[in-house]
Amino acid sequence: xxxxxxxxxxxxxxxxxxxxxxxxxxxxxxxxxxxxxxxxxxxxxxxxxxxxxxxxxxxxxxxxxxxxxxxxxxxxxxxxxxxxxxxxxxxxxxxxxxxxxxxxxxxxxxxxxxxxxxxxxxxxxxxxxxxxxxxxxxxxxxxxxxxxxxxxxxxxxxxxxxxxxxx
Amino acid sequence: xxxxxxxxxxxxxxxxxxxxxxxxxxxxxxxxxxxxxxxxxxxxxxxxxxxxxxxxxxxxxxxxxxxxxxxxxxxxxxxxxxxxxxxxxxxxxxxxxxxxxxxxxxxxxxxxxxxxxxxxxxxxxxxxxxxxxxxxxxxxxxxxxxxxxxxxxxxxxxxxxxxxxxxxxxxxxxxxxxxxxxxxxxxxxxxxxxxxxxxxxxxxxxxxxxxxxxxxxxxxxxxxxxxxxxxxxxxxxxxxxxxxxxxxxxxxxxxxxxxxxxxxxxxxxxxxxxxxxxxxxxxxxxxxxxxxxxxxxxxxxxxxxxxxxxxxxxxxxxxxxxxxxxxxxxxxxxxxxxxxxxxxxxxxxxxxxxxxxxxxxxx
Numbered sequence: 448x449x450x451x452x453x454x455x456x457x458x459x460x461x462x463x464x465x466x467x468x469x470x471x472x473x474x475x476x477x478x479x480x481x482x483x484x485x486x487x488x489x490x491x492x493x494x495x496x497x498x499x500x501x502x503x504x505x506x507x508x509x510x511x512x513x514x515x516x517x518x519x520x521x522x523x524x525x526x527x528x529x530x531x532x533x534x535x536x537x538x539x540x541x542x543x544x545x546x547x548x549x550x551x552x553x554x555x556x557x558x559x560x561x562x563x564x565x566x567x568x569x570x571x572x573x574x575x576x577x578x579x580x581x582x583x584x585x586x587x588x589x590x591x592x593x594x595x596x597x598x599x600x601x602x603x604x605x606x607x608x609x610x611x612x613x614x
Numbered sequence: 615x616x617x618x619x620x621x622x623x624x625x626x627x628x629x630x631x632x633x634x635x636x637x638x639x640x641x642x643x644x645x646x647x648x649x650x651x652x653x654x655x656x657x658x659x660x661x662x663x664x665x666x667x668x669x670x671x672x673x674x675x676x677x678x679x680x681x682x683x684x685x686x687x688x689x690x691x692x693x694x695x696x697x698x699x700x701x702x703x704x705x706x707x708x709x710x711x712x713x714x715x716x717x718x719x720x721x722x723x724x725x726x727x728x729x730x731x732x733x734x735x736x737x738x739x740x741x742x743x744x745x746x747x748x749x750x751x752x753x754x755x756x757x758x759x760x761x762x763x764x765x766x767x768x769x770x771x772x773x774x775x776x777x778x779x780x781x782x783x784x785x786x787x788x789x790x791x792x793x794x795x796x797x798x799x800x801x802x803x804x805x806x807x808x809x810x811x812x813x814x815x816x817x818x819x820x821x822x823x824x825x826x827x828x829x830x831x832x833x834x835x836x837x838x839x840x841x842x843x844x845x846x847x848x849x850x851x852x853x854x855x856x857x858x859x860x861x862x863x864x865x866x867x868x869x870x871x872x873x874x875x876x877x878x879x880x881x882x883x884x885x886x887x888x889x890x891x892x893x894x895x896x897x898x899x900x901x902x903x904x905x906x907x908x909x910x911x912x913x914x915x916x917x918x919x920x921x922x923x924x925x926x927x928x929x930x931x932x933x934x935x936x937x938x939x940x941x942x943x944x945x946x947x948x949x950x951x952x953x954x955x956x957x958x959x960x961x962x963x964x965x966x967x968x969x970x971x972x973x974x975x976x977x
Contacts, residue, residue, distance in 0.1 A: 484917040584934035
């Protein structure tokens with residue numbers, strides 16, 4: 448298993464396993480039957496292995512959506528989430544194939560004010576291309592099981608009730 | 615007492631490198647802000663006349679509405695914060711549109727793509743655009759919100775293309791027929807970028823061939839024209855002749871609507887980045903989908919990729935399948951069952967191999 452990169456001064460690994468990491472989904476990454484693409488958890492070029500999220504303990508899904516669309520002026524369809532515990536548990540869940548962590552980098556300087564408020568990231572920097580593919584699909588599994596966090600006017604993905612997958 | 619609401623501040627761009635990384639604001643930053651305002655004003659006129667083609671002149675107050683006040687800057691690089699100088703409720707749409715269009719246009723210039731995109735950019739505007747960035751030195755850049763830098767080198771390339779002005783290309787173009795004039799053997803084609811360009815054909819039989827596809831854009835079929843066209847300042851200006859046509863996306867397949875959405879995606883569709891979908895990639899994806907349909911396979915979800923490609927996906931419980939069709943011709947299949955760690959990764963070079971890979975989902 449490859450080793451994590453060293454954290455920068457001011458970055459802290461998040462440990463509260465129940466905390467949600469909120470992830471914004473582009474309108475083009477939702478299918479007609481409201482299935483998000485696994486790419487929402489992919490290694491987007493500008494993130495350089497730091498999958499951009501918002502800390503659920505400090506921002507609601509609605510607040511994260513507003514910050515992204517209104518303050519930063521970017522397009523989003525919806526907000527999805529995985530927990531810190533799910534990310535930390537990947538190594539065990541995948542038999543050691545993929546390991547990751549969530550890092551709070553909200554204290555780092557943001558001179559351009561282009562970062563989302565209460566930012567954190569899921570660390571993919573140490574992963575190979577194949578491992579990143581596993582990670583994004585496994586995270587999608589968790590996010591789908593949890594359901595869309597915001598807006599809550601859309602309730603189904605395919606046949607599944609995404610707000611309450613048991614129903 | 616009613617307190618007037620403070621106008622919303624925004625950052626049009628930041629200046630980085632060289633003189634701009636030093637403390638304070640180099641005075642050339644103000645030249646660039648003024649040049650930026652002039653681009654906004656010129657482009658706003660183009661947008662207005664595209665929206666109201668019968669208008670004789672631009673609306674009163676357009677220049678006032680497209681002025682702004684400098685408020686502050688964030689030290690480090692020069693990051694100016696500004697507000698619109700005048701509240702302009704009836705022209706707010708043009709403020710927002712021109713602001714968005716300028717960024718989109720410079721993204722295209724930086725990426726060396728067709729940059730005279732959604733509106734027909736006038737020669738006046740092109741001259742004004744050329745002045746933006748004139749004060750930049752080699753180690754400096756103007757950076758938009760998506761982080762891509764506009765440098766002196768890129769501006770030099772732009773200036774060279776402006777000097778060159780005109781170039782004839784002989785390549786297929788995809789779009790929608792919006793007008794045909796039988797008497798003049800002419801037509802108009804709406805490109806996926808949103809821009810409508812005039813065209814002509816010498817073969818009179820083309821009129822009958824084009825006519826069935828003359829529809830509203832929302833209802834019509836996308837065509838591929840085998841044609842010659844004139845490229846001016848990096849944008850398609852006029853189709854000079856058409857040799858053949860073929861249907862690119864017909865409205866009779868389950869993926870038509872989705873493919874229409876994808877080919878209309880603009881540069882910057884995801885978080886201010888994300889390239890427009892490449893037409894050859896879209897065509898290959900449709901070929902694969904057609905093959906899957908013929909084979910009786912369940913059809914995957916269709917998504918764009920930030921690189922201008924298309925990804926076909928299936929997800930069910932712990933099982934996942936991704937087929938990535940890339941503009942660089944490196945196509946990959948990925949199957950993963952997270953409950954067993956069963957993983958299949960394949961490079962796929964032909965449409966048949968891609969269809970076969972989709973068939974794994976049926977197993």
